[in-house]
Every structure is written in C-alpha cells, then in structure tokens.
Amino acid sequence: MTRFSLLVEFDGRPFMGWQRQAHGPSVQQALEEAVQAVTGEQAVLHAAGRTDAGVHALGMRAHVDIGKPIEPFRLSEALNALLRPAPVAVLACEVVPDDWHARFSCRGRAYEYRILNRRAPLTFEKGLVWQVGRPLDAAAMHGAAQRLIGRHDFTTFRSAHCQSESPIKSLDRLEVVREGERVLIRAAARSFLHHQVRSMVGALAQVGLGRWTADDVTAALEARDRQRLPLNAPPDGLFFVDAIY
Amino acid sequence: MTRFSLLVEFDGRPFMGWQRQAHGPSVQQALEEAVQAVTGEQAVLHAAGRTDAGVHALGMRAHVDIGKPIEPFRLSEALNALLRPAPVAVLACEVVPDDWHARFSCRGRAYEYRILNRRAPLTFEKGLVWQVGRPLDAAAMHGAAQRLIGRHDFTTFRSAHCQSESPIKSLDRLEVVREGERVLIRAAARSFLHHQVRSMVGALAQVGLGRWTADDVTAALEARDRQRLPLNAPPDGLFFVDAIY
Numbered sequence: 001m002t003r004f005s006l007l008v009e010f011d012g013r014p015f016m017g018w019q020r021q022a023h024g025p026s027v028q029q030a031l032e033e034a035v036q037a038v039t040g041e042q043a044v045l046h047a048a049g050r051t052d053a054g055v056h057a058l059g060m061r062a063h064v065d066i067g068k069p070i071e072p073f074r075l076s077e078a079l080n081a082l083l084r085p086a087p088v089a090v091l092a093c094e095v096v097p098d099d100w101h102a103r104f105s106c107r108g109r110a111y112e113y114r115i116l117n118r119r120a121p122l123t124f125e126k127g128l129v130w131q132v133g134r135p136l137d138a139a140a141m142h143g144a145a146q147r148l149i150g151r152h153d154f155t156t157f158r159s160a161h162c163q164s165e166s167p168i169k170s171l172d173r174l175e176v177v178r179e180g181e182r183v184l185i186r187a188a189a190r191s192f193l194h195h196q197v198r199s200m201v202g203a204l205a206q207v208g209l210g211r212w213t214a215d216d217v218t219a220a221l222e223a224r225d226r227q228r229l230p231l232n233a234p235p236d237g238l239f240f241v242d243a244i245y
Numbered sequence: 246m247t248r249f250s251l252l253v254e255f256d257g258r259p260f261m262g263w264q265r266q267a268h269g270p271s272v273q274q275a276l277e278e279a280v281q282a283v284t285g286e287q288a289v290l291h292a293a294g295r296t297d298a299g300v301h302a303l304g305m306r307a308h309v310d311i312g313k314p315i316e317p318f319r320l321s322e323a324l325n326a327l328l329r330p331a332p333v334a335v336l337a338c339e340v341v342p343d344d345w346h347a348r349f350s351c352r353g354r355a356y357e358y359r360i361l362n363r364r365a366p367l368t369f370e371k372g373l374v375w376q377v378g379r380p381l382d383a384a385a386m387h388g389a390a391q392r393l394i395g396r397h398d399f400t401t402f403r404s405a406h407c408q409s410e411s412p413i414k415s416l417d418r419l420e421v422v423r424e425g426e427r428v429l430i431r432a433a434a435r436s437f438l439h440h441q442v443r444s445m446v447g448a449l450a451q452v453g454l455g456r457w458t459a460d461d462v463t464a465a466l467e468a469r470d471r472q473r474l475p476l477n478a479p480p481d482g483l484f485f486v487d488a489i490y
Contacts, residue, residue, distance in 0.1 A: 011368045056369070080366050085369040121325050123256045123332040124301070128369065 048243035054235035108244035133172030162194035256332035293488035299480035353489035381453030407439035
C-alpha cells in the first residue's frame with residue numbers, strides 16, 4: 001500500500017459537507033468513488049477537517065492508501081477527470097510516509113470567512129459569501145477579535161453537537177481586514193471546535209454593527225454559555241484554506 | 246419624465262446577453278420588466294455596451310426614462326427586490342440630465358478578461374474564467390499586446406456579425422498581468438468592435454503558449470483578415486468593468 005496526500009479544493013454548495021452522509025452528496029464520497037473508479041479499491045479518505053454543509057475549501061488536505069501502483073500525477077489527473085462535473089479538484093498529489101495522517105499529523109488549520117458588506121443583492125457569489133447589508137466597522141471587529149486569542153474555554157462558541165472531548169482550545173490568530181466591500185476574517189489554530197469559526201464571526205458581526213463592544217465579547221467568552229451567542233454566521237462565507245504539518 | 250442612470254452588475258451565465266432576444270432571457274429584459282413592475286411604465290433601457298451571451302458586468306451603465314415620481318434610492322431598492330433571483334444587481338442609481346445617454350455620452354469603456362492558468366479543473370468559477378491548462382508567459386503576452394495599442398484597422402479582430410460602420414478603432418490600453426494562477430487582461434478604448442476583446446485575448450493566448458511571437462500579432466493586425474485569427478477566447482472570462490463619461 002502507498003499513502004497519497006491530496007490537496008483538495010471544493011465548492012461546498014452542492015454538498016452536505018466533507019463527511020459521508022446517508023442522505024446526500026458529500027465531498028468524501030465523491031473522492032472515494034473516484035478513487036475506486038481509478039483503482040478498483042474501496043479506499044477511505046481521511047481529511048484534515050470535516051467541514052459542514054455549504055462550507056468550502058481552497059486547500060483541504062486528505063490522505064488515502066492505494067494498493068495499485070500509480071504515479072501521483074497520474075492519480076490526480078485520473079481523479080480530476082472522474083470527479084467532473086462535481087466542483088471538486090485535486091490541486092496536488094504526493095506520496096507520503098505510512099505514518100503521515102491528514103488529520104492526526106496536522107499541526108495547524110486556517111480558515112477564511114468572507115463577508116460582502118453591501119446593500120445590493122449578490123450576483124456572482126450566492127452561497128460563497130455572507131452578505132451583510134448594514135455597514136460593518138472592521139477595525140472594531142479586529143479589536144474585539146483579539147479578546148479571543150489564546151487558550152480559553154470556548155464553550156460559548158461551540159455547537160451543541162460538538163464531539164470534541166474538551167472545549168479548551170488555543171486560538172493563534174483572528175484577524176479582520178476590510179478590502180473594499182469585503183470584510184475578511186482569518187482564523188488559525190491547531191484545531192477548532194465544531195462551529196467555532198462561524199460562532200466567532202457571528203459575535204464579531206455584532207461588534208461590527210455597533211450592537212456589541214469588545215467587552216461584550218470577553219463577557220460572552222467568560223460566560224461559557226452557548227445562549228450568550230446572538231447568531232452563527234452562515235456556512236456560505238466559510239473557506240478551509242490551509243492545513244499545516 | 247426623469248432620466249435615471251443605473252450602475253449594474255450581472256453574472257452573464259444565465260443570459261443570452263445584454264440585449265433583448267426573442268428566444269431567451271436577457272439582462273435588458275430582466276431590468277425592463279422590473280422597471281415596469283415598479284412604475285407601470287413600459288420603459289426601454291439603454292446600456293453603454295451590448296455584451297454577448299455569457300459575458301459579465303461589474304459596472305455596466307444604463308439609463309431609463311420614468312414618468313412616475315420616485316427617488317433614485319427607492320428605485321434601486323425596488324428594482325433589486327424585483328430582480329431576485331436573477332443575478333442582476335443595481336449598485337447605484339442617480340438622476341441625470343435629459344441629454345445624458347448611457348451609450349452615446351460614453352467616452353470610454355473598460356473590460357477585464359480573466360484566465361485561470363492551471364491544470365486542475367474549475368470549481369468555484371465555472372463560466373467565470375477561461376481555463377488554460379498549459380503555462381502562459383504573461384510577460385510575453387503583455388509585450389505583444391502593446392503592438393495593438395493605438396489607432397488601427399481591427400478587421401482581423403472583428404466578428405463577421407459586427408455592425409460597426411468602420412473597423413478603425415483606437416485602443417488606449419491593453420495590459421496583461423499575472424496574479425498567481427490568474428492572468429488578467431485589461432483593455433480600454435472609446436469603443437470596441439464586436440468580439441474585439443475576445444479576439445485580442447485569443448491572439449495573446451497564442452503568444453502566451455509560445456506558438457506566436459509579437460511579430461505574428463503585428464502581422465495578423467496588418468493582414469486585416471479575420472482568417473488569420475486562431476481562436477476567439479470564450480465569453481466566460483469577459484467582464485465589462487467600467488464606462489467613462
């Protein structure tokens with residue numbers, strides 16, 4: 001068996017998420033079916049992160065073990081041909097050691113959340129951004145975001161369905177920048193709780209709209225209470241951008 | 246009657262083009278029906294440029310005359326509400342003098358053509374870029390593009406269906422820049438012939454692939470012969486970005 005690492009880009013709009021689901025299409029299933037068509041083997045893909053329905057990836061990492069001899073470039077070409085017309089692309093493919101694991105070897109994960117801050121309706125980016133019609137104060141959002149940096153109990157920012165053993169995580173980076181009509185939130189950590197990025201973006205949007213102060217964000221964090229959170233940002237704007245090993 | 250200028254963004258994928266067609270949806274029809282729903286008036290929209298099927302706009306300018314009293318902001322809000330779910334958005338709306346004309350007053354038009362230069366298939370941008378799998382030399386393309394600047398007979402770069410009285414046009418700007426995997430071609434002129442931008446991009450792609458030299462571009466221009474052109478770039482990557490008055 002040879003272990004291959006795949007760098008995968010996907011548009012999450014038509015998928016129930018990364019993970020195989022009984023009741024709808026998933027990125028994992030699309031890739032596993034393509035691997036089976038190439039190799040005749042029933043392989044299982046492991047990913048650095050299991051994204052939710054409607055969440056996208058610019059640089060997801062996954063691995064798969066294949067018995068049939070095949071060159072990495074040939075494998076990626078064959079997978080891309082078989083994945084059509086699903087909006088999933090293998091950007092890179094390489095052989096890795098047998099003990100390399102896309103999920104367990106991953107030392108850092110980075111997400112980008114994209115807000116289109118304008119009143120006019122979406123045209124090109126339906127399902128690819130969160131549209132916020134009222135003006136957001138990105139500088140205030142960035143300031144408040146710094147309250148969340150470091151090691152904390154993130155229970156407030158955790159889905160009720162989160163399967164993580166502990167709500168304690170270390171957040172390394174949470175930056176908010178404005179680029180014209182866009183407000184981009186970039187988050188990096190060793191790992192995240194379920195819905196953590198979308199929950200943090202939801203809280204920061206309250207700050208951007210002037211409804212919350214940075215102190216309200218601190219208070220919500222310290223409350224360790226999911227009920228303190230006004231809303232989750234929708235999946236549309238969330239992109240998994242990088243896995244670090 | 247009051248004349249309103251509209252700044253319009255649209256995703257050209259579902260449309261037969263700007264202009265009303267008997268056999269398919271057009272941006273003009275979508276907007277005219279929205280105006281009629283707001284005002285009860287059968288108004289005609291005039292645009293700075295009539296884009297082809299599948300061509301997009303980030304900043305098309307159009308005007309319309311309306312008898313019913315209405316504030317510009319209210320008009321744009323109502324049009325945007327009625328345009329849903331069509332991917333057309335009115336970004337700005339203002340009252341202009343009665344002799345201001347979106348097409349005839351326009352002193353300059355700017356287009357951007359977007360190439361995604363990578364081997365992996367498209368995910369997020371199907372219909373929004375031209376995918377070229379083999380590496381393009383953007384610097385060589387830019388150099389060759391400068392051969393087309395100035396006042397020339399652009400017969401080689403003109404559709405057989407072009408209705409312009411003369412094939413002589415002045416090209417003010419044709420820049421090719423690489424941004425990562427993207428190659429962007431920016432063109433500006435007082436006006437363009439039908440298919441001129443896509444034809445020029447098709448020729449520059451030949452240069453980028455190493456099949457043509459800059460001298461071949463000059464020779465094709467001077468031949469004034471449509472047969473000299475290897476291909477038109479597809480509409481997917483073409484965006485009308487600005488009209489100058």
